[in-house]
Amino acid sequence: MSGWHTYTRLHQKKEKEEGADARADLFAPDGVDPTAAEDTAKARRKEAKRQEAKAAFDLYVETAQRCGLAVPVKPEPWMSEIAARLREAGIDGWKQMLAAVEASPFLCGENDRGFRADLDWLSKPKNFHKVLSGKYADSKRRASSKLNRGVF
Helix, strand or coil: CCHHHHHHHHCHHHHHHHCHHHHHHHCCCCCCCHHHHHHHHHHHHHHHHHHHHHHHHHHHHHHHHHHCCCCCCCCHHHHHHHHHHHHHHHHHHHHHHHHHHHHCCCCCCCCCCCCCCCHHHHCCHHHHHHHHCCCCCHHHHHHHHHHHHCCC
């Protein structure tokens, strides 16, 4: 808790007793209520994070359309998961993951199971990091299939 919040709580009784004049001493010397400025800064940071998550969602939609993956109509159900992945890897990590999805035939549905990586699957921490680490890269699949056939 910031010092201003503590200061404010300690003086709430005084404010009630003395009215608006007592509140004047709670402001910084420039007359600005520091708690209002703090709240505004928090709101700006929260909005910036929401916008970043929305941009990441839009990037997924673009990738999904190119790859034939499911395209969600609304971003809200995935915003908290996307925001968590952005905290872990940043927007650049998100872009790398989407590039890995696009480069992986398996994740785009070219497999014997008909599996396609959708936003639900990709936004889970374990799956996100597997894709990001290259587990589904096409080159690894080709190398392992050649190894199984004795090509190497």
